[in-house]
Amino acid sequence: MPPGRWLLLILPMLGLLAGCRDKAERVKPIWSAISESVYAAGTAKSGRQYQAFASAGGIIQTVFVHEGDSVRAGTPLLAIASDVPQLTQQNAALAARYAALATNQSQLEEARQRIAQQRRTMQNDLLQRTRQRQLWQQTIGTKLALEQKELAYAGSKTAYESAVLSYQTLKKQLDFAAAQARKNLQIAQRQASDFVLRSKIDGLVYQLYREKGEAVTPQTPLARATPATSCSKCR
Numbered sequence: 001m002p003p004g005r006w007l008l009l010i011l012p013m014l015g016l017l018a019g020c021r022d023k024a025e026r027v028k029p030i031w032s033a034i035s036e037s038v039y040a041a042g043t044a045k046s047g048r049q050y051q052a053f054a055s056a057g058g059i060i061q062t063v064f065v066h067e068g069d070s071v072r073a074g075t076p077l078l079a080i081a082s083d084v085p086q087l088t089q090q091n092a093a094l095a096a097r098y099a100a101l102a103t104n105q106s107q108l109e110e111a112r113q114r115i116a117q118q119r120r121t122m123q124n125d126l127l128q129r130t131r132q133r134q135l136w137q138q139t140i141g142t143k144l145a146l147e148q149k150e151l152a153y154a155g156s157k158t159a160y161e162s163a164v165l166s167y168q169t170l171k172k173q174l175d176f177a178a179a180q181a182r183k184n185l186q187i188a189q190r191q192a193s194d195f196v197l198r199s200k201i202d203g204l205v206y207q208l209y210r211e212k213g214e215a216v217t218p219q220t221p222l223a224r225a226t227p228a229t230s231c232s233k234c235r
Contacts, residue, residue: 049206049226055194057217058082060210067208070228071199077223078208080195080216092181092188099181104174111167118160125153203227 061081065071097103129149135141199205207224210216 049224050200051221052077052197052200052223052225053220054080054197054216054218054222056080056082057220058195058215060212060214060216060222063208063212065205065208067205069205070203071205071225072202073199075199077197077199077205078210080197082195089185089188089192092185096178096181096185099174099177101174101178107170107174108167111163111170115160115163115167118156118163122153122156122160125149125156129153197222199225201225201227 058080060078062079064076064078071077101108129146129152132141132146132149136143136146203226205223206226208222209224210220210222216222
């Protein structure tokens with residue numbers, strides 16, 4: 001095909017492509033004033049806010065604070081009703097008083113008196129045995145009498161050592177019982193404190209989720225607090 005005819009075919013196609021390219025839609029960014037506003041509802045929260053959860057479930061018995069109140073770390077926020085922890089704590093307190101060493105001094109004193117008595121008996125038997133030995137060396141008395149004095153001293157010595165051991169054992173038992181009772185009381189007090197929700201920070205009570213008489217569980221958020229340095233109410 002002659003070259004001239006190729007040109008006649010190509011030129012119309014190039015013109016068609018150029019026309020399509022010119023008609024394509026273009027978007028160009030420009031600087032201008034805002035012409036539209038978009039509104040949305042939401043809640044602004046401080047990054048240091050926290051939700052408070054109780055360690056135990058039950059019925060809210062008392063609410064000590066209101067929304068917006070200032071609180072210190074450790075301030076009670078609300079209490080959950082439960083008789084079992086209180087009874088357990090009272091029982092542990094009674095056991096601790098009963099097991100205290102000061103309460104059981106009479107037992108220790110009795111054991112000390114027993115030791116003193118056995119010591120006097122042992123010393124007396126020792127003196128009698130020493131005298132009998134001296135008489136025996138002077139060929140006075142019988143061997144049976146000497147043996148009886150020896151046996152008496154050995155028996156009183158054993159009784160004295162047994163009294164000392166009994167006293168030591170009794171004191172260890174009383175010490176252990178007193179320490180165990182104190183520890184049980186601490187555990188009971190800790191369990192009872194689980195039914196009182198306290199603030200962990202110094203700040204403001206931002207929101208209370210539950211009211212008196214409502215049932216709650218350890219998974220139920222009960223309050224939201226924010227530090228005093230944060231925005232306390234910004235919605």
